[in-house]
Amino acid sequence: MKLQKLFVLVLALVFTATAVLAVEGGNSRKGKYLFKKNCKVCHSEGAEGGNVTPLSKTQSQWDRMFKKAKHDPKAWENLSEKDLLDVNQFLFDHASDSDQPETCG
Amino acid sequence: MRLFLTLILAGLIALPTAAMAAPTLEDLQLQIKALSEELEDMSELVEQAETHVAKDRINWYGDLRVKADAVHYDDVTFNPGVKVDFDAFAANMGAFSTPLTALDGTVLTYDETASPNATNVYNLLVGNGFPAAAAKNLTPLTSMMLANPGMVDGFLAGQLTGVKNFSFPVPQKTYDIDNDILYSTRLRLGMKAKVSNDIDFTGRLTMYKNWGDSTAVKVFDSWDAFTMDGTNSGNTTGDLVHVERAMFIWNDIADTNFYLSIGRRPSTYGMPTNYRENEQRGGTPSGHLVNFNFDGVTIGYKLSKVTGVDGQTVRFCYGQGYESEYGNGELFGGIETEDTHLGGFNIDLINDGMHAVQLTAFRAQDINDGFKGVFAFPTAYAPLFAPTMNADMQKFPTFNFVTRYQPSATIGNINLAGIGYAYEAFNGASFFGSLGYTGSESTGEAGMFGGMLSDAVFEAQLNDTKDEIIMMPARAENDKDRDGYGIYVGMQLPAPMGKFGLEYNYGSMFWTPFTQAQDDAISSKLATRGHAGEAYYVFDITPRAFIKVGGIYYDYKWTGSGSPVGEPKEVDDVLDGKAYSMLPAIDTAWDAYASMTVKF
Numbered sequence: 018m019k020l021q022k023l024f025v026l027v028l029a030l031v032f033t034a035t036a037v038l039a040v041e042g043g044n045s046r047k048g049k050y051l052f053k054k055n056c057k058v059c060h061s062e063g064a065e066g067g068n069v070t071p072l073s074k075t076q077s078q079w080d081r082m083f084k085k086a087k088h089d090p091k092a093w094e095n096l097s098e099k100d101l102l103d104v105n106q107f108l109f110d111h112a113s114d115s116d117q118p119e120t121c122g
Numbered sequence: 123m124r125l126f127l128t129l130i131l132a133g134l135i136a137l138p139t140a141a142m143a144a145p146t147l148e149d150l151q152l153q154i155k156a157l158s159e160e161l162e163d164m165s166e167l168v169e170q171a172e173t174h175v176a177k178d179r180i181n182w183y184g185d186l187r188v189k190a191d192a193v194h195y196d197d198v199t200f201n202p203g204v205k206v207d208f209d210a211f212a213a214n215m216g217a218f219s220t221p222l223t224a225l226d227g228t229v230l231t232y233d234e235t236a237s238p239n240a241t242n243v244y245n246l247l248v249g250n251g252f253p254a255a256a257a258k259n260l261t262p263l264t265s266m267m268l269a270n271p272g273m274v275d276g277f278l279a280g281q282l283t284g285v286k287n288f289s290f291p292v293p294q295k296t297y298d299i300d301n302d303i304l305y306s307t308r309l310r311l312g313m314k315a316k317v318s319n320d321i322d323f324t325g326r327l328t329m330y331k332n333w334g335d336s337t338a339v340k341v342f343d344s345w346d347a348f349t350m351d352g353t354n355s356g357n358t359t360g361d362l363v364h365v366e367r368a369m370f371i372w373n374d375i376a377d378t379n380f381y382l383s384i385g386r387r388p389s390t391y392g393m394p395t396n397y398r399e400n401e402q403r404g405g406t407p408s409g410h411l412v413n414f415n416f417d418g419v420t421i422g423y424k425l426s427k428v429t430g431v432d433g434q435t436v437r438f439c440y441g442q443g444y445e446s447e448y449g450n451g452e453l454f455g456g457i458e459t460e461d462t463h464l465g466g467f468n469i470d471l472i473n474d475g476m477h478a479v480q481l482t483a484f485r486a487q488d489i490n491d492g493f494k495g496v497f498a499f500p501t502a503y504a505p506l507f508a509p510t511m512n513a514d515m516q517k518f519p520t521f522n523f524v525t526r527y528q529p530s531a532t533i534g535n536i537n538l539a540g541i542g543y544a545y546e547a548f549n550g551a552s553f554f555g556s557l558g559y560t561g562s563e564s565t566g567e568a569g570m571f572g573g574m575l576s577d578a579v580f581e582a583q584l585n586d587t588k589d590e591i592i593m594m595p596a597r598a599e600n601d602k603d604r605d606g607y608g609i610y611v612g613m614q615l616p617a618p619m620g621k622f623g624l625e626y627n628y629g630s631m632f633w634t635p636f637t638q639a640q641d642d643a644i645s646s647k648l649a650t651r652g653h654a655g656e657a658y659y660v661f662d663i664t665p666r667a668f669i670k671v672g673g674i675y676y677d678y679k680w681t682g683s684g685s686p687v688g689e690p691k692e693v694d695d696v697l698d699g700k701a702y703s704m705l706p707a708i709d710t711a712w713d714a715y716a717s718m719t720v721k722f
Contacts, residue, residue, distance in 0.1 A: 047548045049475045110665075116721065118403040119312075119326075119391070121383040121420045121437070122371050 043099070048107025051100050059092060066092075071111035079108045184311040185401075189717035191643040193301040197709035199693075201294035202506055203702030205599055208282040210581045218263040218582070221256075222589050230260040232268060239271040246277055262584060262591045269509075285579050285599065287702060290506045294699050304643055305333035306358055310366070317370065325368035325386075328355045330641065336360035341522050342497035344705055345638065345685045346645050348527070350495030352414040352443060355390060356639030356646075366390070366415060379424040387416045387441060390639050393480055394544050394554035395648070397614045398623060400660050400668055400719070406437065407468050408482040410556040410610045410627075410648055411540045413637035416441035416464060433473025440465040443486065444493055450528055460488035460532040475546065482540040486636070489536060490529035491569030491687050498522035509590075531567040533598065534574035536560055536634060536686060542610075550616035558608040560634040562686060566601035571704060572688030573598025575632055599689065606632035610648060612656075620661040620668065627654050631680045631690050638684050644676060644713050649684035652693075653677040666721040673714040681707045 060069035074082065082088070083105040093101065109115070145153070211218075221229045234244035234257075243264055247257035267274045272289050276282045308330045315323040338360040340347035349359055355366040369385025390413050391404025405413075406420070418441025426434040444462035451457070466484030473480075501519055504512035515521070542556035568578035578595035585592050612625035629635075629651045640646035647654040658672025680690035681703050693709050695701035 044548060044550070046475065046546055046550065050548070116402050119324075119367075119388050120403060120406045121369065121388050122373065122381045122422050122424075122435075 042109075043102035043104070043106030045103070045106045045110045048103035048105070048110075051096065052104050052107055055093075055096055055100075056104070071108045071115075072113045074108070074112055075114045076109050076112040079105060079112055179315050181314040182311060183314075183722065184309065185719055185721040186310075187308040187717055187719040189306050189308070189643075189715055191301075191304045191306070192714045193299075193304055193643055193711070194713075195299040195644075195708055195711045197296055197697060198299055198706050199294065199296045199696050199703070199709070200292075200502070200706045201289075201696055201699060201702055202292065202704050203287050203289040204580045204593060204704070205285050205577050206288040206580050206582065206593060207285050207596065209284060210596075211282070214582060214584075215263070217584055217588075218266075218591055219261045220588070221259040221261050222265070231258045232260050232264060234258055239274060240268060242271070242274045243267045246274060262589060266591045288580070288593070289702065292502075292505065296697060306643070307331055307333065308641065309363075311363075320373050320375070322371045322373070323369075324371065324388075326366045327363045328366040329361060329363045330355060330358050331360050332358040336362075338362055339496055339498050339524050342500050344645065348493075348495045348497050350493045352416070352493060352636070353639040355415055356413065356641040379427045381420075381422045381424070383420040383422070385417070387418050387420070387439070389414060389416045389418075389441075393478060394542055394556060394610070394612065395640070397544075397552055397554065397612060398625060398656065398658065400621075400662075400670060407439070407484075408480055408540045408542050408556060408558070409637070409640075410542060410558050410608065411482050411538050411560075411635045411637070412484070413640045413646065413648070414443075415639060416443060418442065418464070420468075431472050432475070433470050433478070435470045435473075437468040438465070439468055439484075444490055444529070446490070449494070458531070459490045459529055462489055463487045466538070478542075478544040478546075480540075480542045482538065482542075484538040486536045486538070488532050489534055489574070489686055491531050491533050491571055491573070492527060492529040494526070494528045496524060496526055499525050530569040531573070531595070532565055533567055533569070533572075533687065534562055534564040534601075536562045536574075538635065550621070552614045554610075554612055556610040558610070558633075558635060560606040560608070560632070562604045562606075562632065562634060564598060564601040564603070566598050568595045568598040569687070570595050571685075573601070574686055575604045575634065575689060576600045576602070577689045604632040606630050606634050608633045608635060608648070617659065620659065623656075623658045623660070623672075625656040628652070629683070634684075634686045642674060642713065643715070644674070644708075644711050646684055647674050647676065650676055650678060651681075651683045651690055652679035667719065669716070669718045671716045673712060676708070676711040676713075678708050678710065681705075 056069065058064065059066035062068045083101060096104070223229055232240060234240050244257050246267075247264070248254060267277075270291050272291075273282070276286070309328070311327040313323070313325040313327070317323055335358065339349055342348060346353070346357055349357070354364050365386060367386050367388055369383050369387065371381060371383040373381045375382060388405045389407055391399055391401075392407045392409035392412065393403050395409035395413070396403045418439060420437050420439045422435055422437040425436055426432060441464045442461060443464055444459070446459040446461045447457055450459075464484060464486045466482070469481040471479040471481060499522055501515060501522060504515045538558070538560050540556060540558040542554065544552060544554035546552045562574050564574035564576060567573055568576070570578065572578045576598040579597050579599050580593040581596040582591050583594055584590070606629065608627065608629040610625070610627040612623065614621050614623040627648055627650065629649065631651060633649075633651050635649055637646040637648045640648060647656065654674060654676050656672060656674045658670055661669040663669060678693050681693060681696060682688050682690045688704070691701040691703060691707070693707055696703045696707040697709060
């Protein structure tokens with residue numbers, strides 16, 4: 018195949034494919050910061066809520082938890098809707114069934 | 123599931139009170155019966171699921187990348203030659219001048235009028251005191267000079283003393299190469315299993331092929347065209363699935379923060395190359411210094427649990443890159459190489475999702491002049507090194523015999539050190555920089571392709587049948603320590619539908635990292651001695667699928683990128699015919715690519 022044809026094909030693919038883009042999510046990097054700042058107080062080893070990390074749940078389990086707000090609402094008071102979306106995005110992106118760093122520990 | 127069952131039971135208990143109003147006792151009994159039947163069904167289902175989970179020992183995941191590369195090389199130059207010790211040559215002149223005879227004992231001669239070169243050979247010998255009749259004899263020396271006019275010119279000019287360049291009788295060629303389209307498919311299957319609470323297994327199977335080729339062997343035209351242990355996951359090797367990684371990780375040993383991991387290592391695709399790969403960190407060591415498969419051991423300590431600094435980990439890694447005895451015809455007792463061992467530290471000072479600082483310090487001990495590997499013998503070498511084989515091979519110019527290479531000399535050691543930093547901003551932008559150092563030590567030994575960052579000096583000797591002068595590597599031209607430096611910087615910015623990335627790297631003359639398994643079509647860009655720049659655009663279609671379009675430009679300043687064997691030459695000198703290169707030297711090259719990756 019000629020080079021030009023290939024690039025036309027790729028561009029066509031890109032534009033048809035991106036039409037099915039997932040819904041605009043939260044900011045995962047900010048979510049990590051918010052998670053550490055707001056959740057870790059109660060959710061580190063030995064704290065009242067027990068240790069919670071992104072690996073505690075699968076992606077859909079996290080989404081379910083946030084959708085149904087299955088948590089004592091008082092603990093989440095400080096967080097705006099956008100903040101919670103960011104935390105949700107972070108936990109989703111690093112959930113137990115997400116891509117993990119492929120290091121030796 | 124258990125929670126669900128508890129809920130149902132709670133419902134059952136609560137039912138009589140909630141439903142007090144209308145239903146009769148009979149209704150209730152019926153309902154209870156129906157519910158308990160359902161419960162029974164369910165626990166059966168749960169049991170089935172449980173059995174399935176228990177038997178499902180391995181967790182599979184993976185990714186598939188299809189890629190198209192348009193590859194272009196500018197000013198590829200093939201100008202082969204070697205360095206010869208002409209003093210040693212002179213010392214053997216007597217043996218080299220023994221006349222060759224036919225089977226019946228008659229002395230063979232050549233026609234000194236057949237060509238200007240033949241006349242030159244004759245005059246040279248007469249001028250050096252040979253009697254006229256003896257000067258016409260065909261000897262190993264005269265037949266060599268008849269095939270190498272340049273050599274005769276050198277002798278005539280009185281230049282051939284000490285160590286001098288010796289060119290092969292092929293004219294220098296410079297040409298461009300266009301490969302408009304090169305397709306490849308890379309399939310990676312990851313495996314994970316929980317062995318016990320503290321012990322995990324992880325592995326990865328990889329198939330990486332270019333379309334229309336499943337030979338798993340390439341004609342040797344560069345060190346990338348060499349199927350070998352360290353690089354076969356990053357070089358196309360047909361439809362074979364290779365075990366790229368397989369190891370166990372034993373965490374929290376004896377309730378400490380120590381862990382141990384042994385097996386085929388995650389030593390490819392490390393930071394900061396993960397940005398251009400559009401994936402999570404793909405390996406432990408710095409991708410700027412090491413991108414090479416190793417079998418080995420890691421002892422790690424999760425310092426973060428003591429200091430509280432996220433991701434802080436100290437790792438001692440050890441591995442073997444070459445086994446000198448086993449499999450090398452050990453029982454014949456003729457082995458002269460050493461095992462190659464690699465050891466050092468991989469330290470993550472911090473890795474908290476915003477800042478990542480990595481320190482790397484390694485030593486590769488007893489490096490040989492290559493590794494064990496398989497390649498197809500390049501036809502272009504036959505006239506240079508194997509005139510007898512060439513006599514037949516030239517009738518089969520496209521029949522490349524497959525051969526197993528093993529190195530012949532232990533050439534030295536290399537120390538590697540690096541520091542890398544990556545910053546990930548809230549807005550999705552990432553920036554990174556990495557500095558690398560490679561320092562070599564030489565034993566002064568050399569194989570056919572050279573010694574440690576030094577050329578081989580060849581000595582002329584008679585072959586076993588004493589009718590041909592052959593050149594054999596005797597030693598390295600020098601045993602100097604060599605320092606190499608590399609820098610690698612890049613950024614990735616959020617952009618409509620994905621991200622946009624820019625990267626640049628530079629390697630000095632003696633830059634010698636172990637990144638040959640980096641799967642770029644032309645060659646590992648991070649091994650480049652010279653400049654390499656890359657720009658790309660990633661379209662994130664879904665969290666698990668993306669399209670990447672980009673290009674890499676290589677500007678090689680010195681030859682031999684990615685290899686510790688042989689002295690790097692200025693590419694300009696090879697182009698000008700002032701320096702030789704046993705492998706074709708590339709001046710500049712570019713690779714425009716488009717790929718689509720799906721993760722599953």
